[in-house]
Amino acid sequence: MTEEITHAIPWKYDLHNVNEALAADYFLTKYESIWEWFWTTLNLQLSLHKDYTVVFTGHSLGGALTVHAAIDSLLNGLESSKIKVYTFGQPRIGNKFLE
Numbered sequence: 001m002t003e004e005i006t007h008a009i010p011w012k013y014d015l016h017n018v019n020e021a022l023a024a025d026y027f028l029t030k031y032e033s034i035w036e037w038f039w040t041t042l043n044l045q046l047s048l049h050k051d052y053t054v055v056f057t058g059h060s061l062g063g064a065l066t067v068h069a070a071i072d073s074l075l076n077g078l079e080s081s082k083i084k085v086y087t088f089g090q091p092r093i094g095n096k097f098l099e
Helices: 002-006 025-048 061-075
Strands: 010-012 022-024 054-059 083-088
Touching: 022 025, 025 061, 054 061, 061 083
Parallel strands: 054 083
Antiparallel strands: 010 022
16 A cells, blocks of 8 residues: 555556546556556457446455546447446545546
């Protein structure tokens, strides 16, 4: 937990062109490290199950990654009606543009 706090420096959210969006660098870099796996898996599952709703869930660091994944999915064109997000004990991951 200490690393999460000491490395929570605001960082330009550069996964998408979202003006003035900042994310805590610790959580953003953790999400970026799983980004390729996440998108490969999500796209495969959505191609097999087109009518599914995607439920993102996580606790603590998992909750922070969950929010990044849900925002990324939404900004990449997944319909908002197909996204549900449930987090538990999730730290703040960015400024008001990413809440």
